[in-house]
Amino acid sequence: MLAYHGTTSICLGNVLQGLTRIGEAESEARRVSHLHSLVFVLLFVAGSEWLAGSPHEAQRISEGIIALANEHGFSLMSAWGAVNRGWSVAALGQADEGLALLMTGLSMMRAAGAINRTPWVLLLLSDCYRRIGRYVDGLSCIKEAQEIIETTDERRDEAELHRLRGDLLNSTGDRAAAELSYHHALAVAERQSAKLFKLRAATSLARFWRDQGRRREAHDLLAPVYGWFTEGLDTPILQEAKTLLETLAA
Numbered sequence: 001m002l003a004y005h006g007t008t009s010i011c012l013g014n015v016l017q018g019l020t021r022i023g024e025a026e027s028e029a030r031r032v033s034h035l036h037s038l039v040f041v042l043l044f045v046a047g048s049e050w051l052a053g054s055p056h057e058a059q060r061i062s063e064g065i066i067a068l069a070n071e072h073g074f075s076l077m078s079a080w081g082a083v084n085r086g087w088s089v090a091a092l093g094q095a096d097e098g099l100a101l102l103m104t105g106l107s108m109m110r111a112a113g114a115i116n117r118t119p120w121v122l123l124l125l126s127d128c129y130r131r132i133g134r135y136v137d138g139l140s141c142i143k144e145a146q147e148i149i150e151t152t153d154e155r156r157d158e159a160e161l162h163r164l165r166g167d168l169l170n171s172t173g174d175r176a177a178a179e180l181s182y183h184h185a186l187a188v189a190e191r192q193s194a195k196l197f198k199l200r201a202a203t204s205l206a207r208f209w210r211d212q213g214r215r216r217e218a219h220d221l222l223a224p225v226y227g228w229f230t231e232g233l234d235t236p237i238l239q240e241a242k243t244l245l246e247t248l249a250a
Contacts, residue, residue: 015052083121086098205218
């Protein structure tokens with residue numbers, strides 16, 4: 001429950017509080033010496049690094065998850081570990097290796113009959129495809145993720161789905177559709193009170209407008225979203241938004 005509480009807090013924008021709760025969850029799992037619980041909580045730790053935008057830490061943690069899960073036969077945990085490691089190495093510039101890990105993790109999840117968290121994996125996969133220029137494959141992943149979300153109502157990553165679709169469409173040159181997707185991401189995040197995903201969407205749209213020469217609009221969009229945050233300001237995702245704001249104000 002501490003791990004779920006922490007993840008929810010991060011999504012709501014209470015980044016430091018959320019990271020603290022997840023740290024407490026890890027400490028409790030180690031205290032009770034229940035191995036399955038520890039691996040489960042470590043997945044939340046790795047996931048929190050994804051939310052905060054910290055691939056180095058996510059890579060380190062996911063390698064530990066994979067080792068423990070493989071040693072003790074936790075196949076589904078091993079799959080999720082591969083997914084987390086796939087995202088992290090792709091974000092660190094090794095997109096081909098990241099793609100292979102993501103595909104392996106997704107195949108293992110499907111072999112186990114897992115549906116929960118599949119949309120998130122597909123979104124990570126879509127972004128990896130974007131990094132290597134396979135935009136059609138990336139958009140196919142987005143489409144599949146949206147179909148699952150509409151079927152299961154698992155909507156935590158719905159705003160991120162629209163944001164990543166925007167990134168892919170922008171990469172294909174479809175500027176109008178990309179901008180519409182970014183606005184959809186903002187609207188979903190606002191409806192969910194998901195401040196962290198709103199920041200992600202606002203950062204992407206502000207960068208999009210900056211590249212079109214619409215610097216004032218970009219600044220006026222991002223400034224109040226970033227300004228809402230009072231904690232976790234040293235996390236990479238907030239540092240990225242701050243840097244962009246400073247560039248737009250220059």
